[in-house]
Each structure stands twice: as structure tokens, then as C-alpha cells.
Amino acid sequence: MNPGAGLPPLRVAVIGCGGIATSQHGPAYQKLAGVEIIAGCDIVAERAREFATRFACRAYTDYREMLEHERPDVVDVCTPEDQHVEPTIAALAAGADVLCEKIMAHTLAGGQAMVRTAARTGRFLGVDYNYRFFPIFQEVKRRLAVGELGQLALVTAYTHAFCFHHAIDLLVWLAGPVVTVVGQYTATEDPRYHYRVQCPDFVYVPSRNVCLTLRFASGALGVICASRFDDLHANMLRVEIVGEQGRLTADSIVIHDIIGRLTRWPEKAEITVDAGTERGFNVAFERAIRAFVERVRGAETDAATGEDGLTVLEIEHALKISQAEGREVALPLPRIGEEPLEREGPSRHGRW
Ligand SMILES: NC(=O)c1ccc[n+]([C@@H]2O[C@H](COP(=O)([O-])OP(=O)(O)OC[C@H]3O[C@@H](n4cnc5c(N)ncnc54)[C@H](O)[C@@H]3O)[C@@H](O)[C@H]2O)c1
Numbered sequence: 059m060n061p062g063a064g065l066p067p068l069r070v071a072v073i074g075c076g077g078i079a080t081s082q083h084g085p086a087y088q089k090l091a092g093v094e095i096i097a098g099c100d101i102v103a104e105r106a107r108e109f110a111t112r113f114a115c116r117a118y119t120d121y122r123e124m125l126e127h128e129r130p131d132v133v134d135v136c137t138p139e140d141q142h143v144e145p146t147i148a149a150l151a152a153g154a155d156v157l158c159e160k161i162m163a164h165t166l167a168g169g170q171a172m173v174r175t176a177a178r179t180g181r182f183l184g185v186d187y188n189y190r191f192f193p194i195f196q197e198v199k200r201r202l203a204v205g206e207l208g209q210l211a212l213v214t215a216y217t218h219a220f221c222f223h224h225a226i227d228l229l230v231w232l233a234g235p236v237v238t239v240v241g242q243y244t245a246t247e248d249p250r251y252h253y254r255v256q257c258p259d260f261v262y263v264p265s266r267n268v269c270l271t272l273r274f275a276s277g278a279l280g281v282i283c284a285s286r287f288d289d290l291h292a293n294m295l296r297v298e299i300v301g302e303q304g305r306l307t308a309d310s311i312v313i314h315d316i317i318g319r320l321t322r323w324p325e326k327a328e329i330t331v332d333a334g335t336e337r338g339f340n341v342a343f344e345r346a347i348r349a350f351v352e353r354v355r356g357a358e359t360d361a362a363t364g365e366d367g368l369t370v371l372e373i374e375h376a377l378k379i380s381q382a383e384g385r386e387v388a389l390p391l392p393r394i395g396e397e398p399l400e401r402e403g404p405s406r407h408g409r410w
Contacts, residue, residue, distance in 0.1 A: 133157075183367075188343055193317060193332060212281070213297075218286070223262060232299070236273065236369075239271070239373055241268065241377040243266075252265045260374035261377055295308075304323055316339055
């Protein structure tokens with residue numbers, strides 16, 4: 059049963075009508091009962107028009123005007139990473155619950171301001187950490203929750219650089235709070251590997267490599283290694299979890315087939331994952347957006363919150379401190395006070 063059936067329609071407006079809004083978010087909302095896409099906004103008028111035509115809604119080029127005219131229940135922020143903070147804060151202040159694409163902000167202060175605004179307005183802020191909703195990781199989470207592996211020792215992820223921040227969220231979601239961070243990364247001179255948006259406080263998408271070690275409050279250790287030279291069609295993400303009662307290996311996950319293979323060791327038993335019939339990346343978006351909508355409607359779900367998004371930013375920032383100062387960094391980082399935010403502008407300096 060679709061949980062929105064019979065409820066008043068949830069009116070969704072989208073800010074940023076580019077690739078991911080059009081190919082994933084729009085279709086995912088369309089699949090949900092009781093959810094209506096009412097408007098799309100893009101600073102490029104043609105993109106806003108195309109989105110409006112495709113999803114039968116109204117088009118805007120100024121999100122403030124859209125918020126004022128439409129008064130949406132939900133705003134979905136799909137702008138580039140360095141253009142998340144202002145639309146998210148404006149939407150929360152306009153009374154909407156917000157789903158913001160990852161990485162939630164390009165600065166730590168920006169992420170903190172988003173979380174503060176959500177708390178002040180009492181609205182729900184979600185961040186689209188959709189890897190939690192890969193069926194294979196839902197299965198791993200279920201098994202860890204019942205203590206199947208006993209006391210955890212190691213939680214490791216080997217991933218493409220594009221998925222590095224997703225892997226951070228995933229490991230924290232699976233293994234719990236992180237108390238210290240230590241790590242290193244190096245960059246390549248080759249501009250082909252430099253991601254289009256640079257985030258001054260974070261590594262985000264390393265151009266060459268990164269190795270990050272996490273100490274969890276439980277005493278387990280986590281390692282995430284990522285390289286930009288990897289191929290998303292050959293390796294997107296591989297996760298291994300070792301506990302005193304055995305090991306789970308989630309591998310064979312690639313961009314066009316996120317179902318992968320889950321194996322339990324030492325039995326070498328392949329675990330069947332309840333994944334439905336589809337194998338594409340869309341599965342993760344559909345399930346993440348569904349969980350966000352259910353959360354907005356009051357259900358407990360695995361949807362990543364603004365606080366979860368901020369945790370990723372803190373770990374990313376601690377990694378930069380660790381490399382710069384050659385030391386382990388304790389979390390949580392001290393939160394910056396209530397100073398006003400600088401206006402957002404593209405931040406493409408300092409290439410990693
Ligand atoms: N969760 C995932 O797995 C996943 C996958 C891919 C992309 N993403 C994220 O989705 C976001 C968007 O990525 P994309 O690939 O769709 O980018 P994109 O460039 O295709 O689209 C972004 C759109 O935002 C518009 N825009 C920029 N500033 C705006 C503003 N102030 N108001 C209105 N529109 C504005 C641009 O004109 C563009 O059309 C990024 O944060 C990216 O990291 C997430």
C-alpha cells in the first residue's frame with residue numbers, strides 16, 4: 059500500500075531543475091500517492107520550462123518568488139553543491155520541510171546555519187544520503203541491529219571518489235557515532251579529475267585519493283579509501299564489516315547495478331537481498347524520497363536528517379584539519395555561534 063493514500067496532497071516545489079531533479083527526483087515524487095509537484099525553479103529559464111512541461115507544474119526563475127506565490131509544503135533543493143545554503147534556509151523560513159541534495163553545504167558554517175534554521179522554524183530538514191536505501195545496506199543494517207556480528211571491530215569502505223561523502227554517511231549510519239578522525243589525501247594536477255564544485259572546508263570529491271580512519275564511540279575502527287581514478291562501472295562501493303561473530307561483505311555494486319552481492323563469512327553464504335525487480339540507481343532515489351516523505355508525514359524512517367548531513371561535514375572538515383596539522387581530530391567539532399552568513403558564491407578555489 060502506498061502510505062500517502064487518502065491524505066491531503068503534499069505540494070512539492072523543486073529548486074534547481076537540472077540532471078538529478080529531472081531524471082531522479084521528479085519521477086520519484088510522481089510514484090508516490092498523495093504527492094503533487096506544483097512548481098520547478100531554475101535560474102536557466104529553459105530548464106525551468108522543460109521541467110514544468112515534463113511534470114505538469116508551474117515554472118519560476120527566482121526561488122523567492124516561487125516560495126511566496128506557491129507556499130509549498132515541501133521544497134526539494136537540487137542546485138549545485140555550492141548553491142544549497144540560501145535556498146534551503148529561505149524554504150525553511152517560508153514554512154516548508156526541505157529535502158536538500160548532498161553534500162548539504164559547501165562550508166561548515168553553511169551547514170550549521172541550515173540545521174539551526176530547521177530547529178528555529180520547527181521544519182524537517184532532510185539530506186539525500188540515498189545510499190542508505192540501497193537494498194543491500196538496508197539488509198546489513200537489519201543484521202547489525204539484531205547484533206548478528208556481535209562486537210564490531212572493523213567497518214571499511216572502498217569507493218569511487220564521487221561516493222566518498224556517501225560512504226561517510228553510510229558508515230556512521232551503520233556503526234554509530236564517530237569520536238576521532240585521522241586521514242590523508244592527495245590531489246592530481248590533471249584538471250580532468252577536478253570536480254566542478256570545490257568546497258573550501260571539505261575534500262568532498264578528491265581528485266586523486268583519500269584515506270580516512272574513523273574511531274567509533276563503540277571502539278570499532280572504520281576506514282574509507284576512495285580514488286577518482288576508479289571506474290563507477292567497475293567499482294562504485296564495496297563495504298566490509300568484521301565483528302566477533304563473523305564478517306559481512308557487500309560488493310559488486312556498480313552505477314548501473316546497485317543491488318550487488320552480500321556474503322556472510324566465514325560460512326561464505328550468499329544472502330538474498332529483498333530488492334524488487336529493478337537494479338538501477340533510481341531504486342535508491344525512489345526509496346530515499348519515499349522515506350523523506352513518510353518522515354515529513356510523521357513516520358520514523360531511515361531518512362537522513364540535517365544533523366546527519368552536518369555530521370558528514372564535520373568528519374570531512376576534521377579530515378582537512380588532520381592533514382593540515384598532522385594529527386588525530388576529536389569530534390564533535392565546536393559549533394560556530396550565530397554570526398551572519400556570507401552570501402553564497404561559487405567556490406571553485408583550492409582544487410582537490
Ligand atoms: N544523491 C545522489 O546520489 C546524487 C547524484 C547526483 C547528483 N547529486 C546532487 O544533486 C545536486 C544537483 O546536481 P545535478 O547533477 O542535477 O546538477 P545540474 O547542474 O545538472 O543541475 C543543477 C541546476 O540548478 C540550477 N541552479 C543553480 N543555482 C540555482 C538557483 N539559485 N536557483 C535555481 N536554480 C539554480 C542550475 O541552473 C542547474 O540547472 C548536487 O548537489 C549533486 O551533488 C546527488
